[in-house]
Amino acid sequence: MRKIVWQKNGGAAEERLVLKANLHTHTTNSDGIFTPAQIIDMYKDAGYDVINFSDHRKVNKVSEYDGRGMTLISGVELHPMGPRGINWHILAIGVPENFANTNPETGQEAVDSVVNVGGIAFCAHPYWCGLLPSEVMQLKNIAGIEVFNSSCRYIGKELNMYAWDICLDAGREYTALAVDDIHNIRDFCGGWTMICAKSNSYEDIIAALKNGDFYATQGPEFTKLVVNNGVLEAEFTSCQYAVISGRKAKGRAIWVNEFVKDGEFEETTGFKIDLNECPKGLLRIQLCDSQGRYCWSNPICNE
Numbered sequence: 001m002r003k004i005v006w007q008k009n010g011g012a013a014e015e016r017l018v019l020k021a022n023l024h025t026h027t028t029n030s031d032g033i034f035t036p037a038q039i040i041d042m043y044k045d046a047g048y049d050v051i052n053f054s055d056h057r058k059v060n061k062v063s064e065y066d067g068r069g070m071t072l073i074s075g076v077e078l079h080p081m082g083p084r085g086i087n088w089h090i091l092a093i094g095v096p097e098n099f100a101n102t103n104p105e106t107g108q109e110a111v112d113s114v115v116n117v118g119g120i121a122f123c124a125h126p127y128w129c130g131l132l133p134s135e136v137m138q139l140k141n142i143a144g145i146e147v148f149n150s151s152c153r154y155i156g157k158e159l160n161m162y163a164w165d166i167c168l169d170a171g172r173e174y175t176a177l178a179v180d181d182i183h184n185i186r187d188f189c190g191g192w193t194m195i196c197a198k199s200n201s202y203e204d205i206i207a208a209l210k211n212g213d214f215y216a217t218q219g220p221e222f223t224k225l226v227v228n229n230g231v232l233e234a235e236f237t238s239c240q241y242a243v244i245s246g247r248k249a250k251g252r253a254i255w256v257n258e259f260v261k262d263g264e265f266e267e268t269t270g271f272k273i274d275l276n277e278c279p280k281g282l283l284r285i286q287l288c289d290s291q292g293r294y295c296w297s298n299p300i301c302n303e
């Protein structure tokens, strides 16, 4: 199993498991074309460790499924009416199988009902929905947004960095998921979330998600992500470049490594930088590999 050296400012450095997760999943219980058993086989065979089932307005009874060693989570996608006649798509992770509030009237009611039963709520694919960052920020108690959603590729709206950054600049410490939102085979394995957990138990996975101990990726992987004594250190699989972006100072972002040589990128696998050298605000690291695939850290507070 993959491991990562993980440390947040003030915490101790720990070796954590890295669990590959698809946290937004549709099945034949709503409008997906695959049965839950097919979904389990597909993701198990692709090396995943965690699946959150999130059919539209319907909770899967995952305790009745054979997860083939993966940790299965019961979730749901909720669609209350939102601003300007646009329905919210609220991705819920970790609700009880008998969760009853599958048709909430408002976005806030949806989020509150999920959080009140111990779950986690994210604003799914805001770009696809046509939601403004200011509208996303009206929801209280969401854990964050989807920064990447595979199923939105086919209308060219899979990336949500713009909305995320506006929210971060406004001081919202939103975490970000990459998900397949699988309905069809074309959505399979486009982006996933790497959960840095103490174990693969349900409780440790939910705790890691609530604590922001994860990152989102389309391919590149962090092997070390440490913030300690004002120093940010990252190690990762070979990438073309790494950017630290944030608010205010130094033109907002740092291109970490000037690796262009003779018009070619020189691959990089890590950096160590004083946070005083970094932009202020809620920082995030963005990696990009030679195939143009992104990887996103969760925000790091640098005020």
Ligand SMILES: [Zn+2]
Pocket: 077, 089, 124, 125
């Ligand atoms: Zn949706």
Ligand SMILES: [Zn+2]
Pocket: 024, 026, 077, 181
């Ligand atoms: Zn969905």
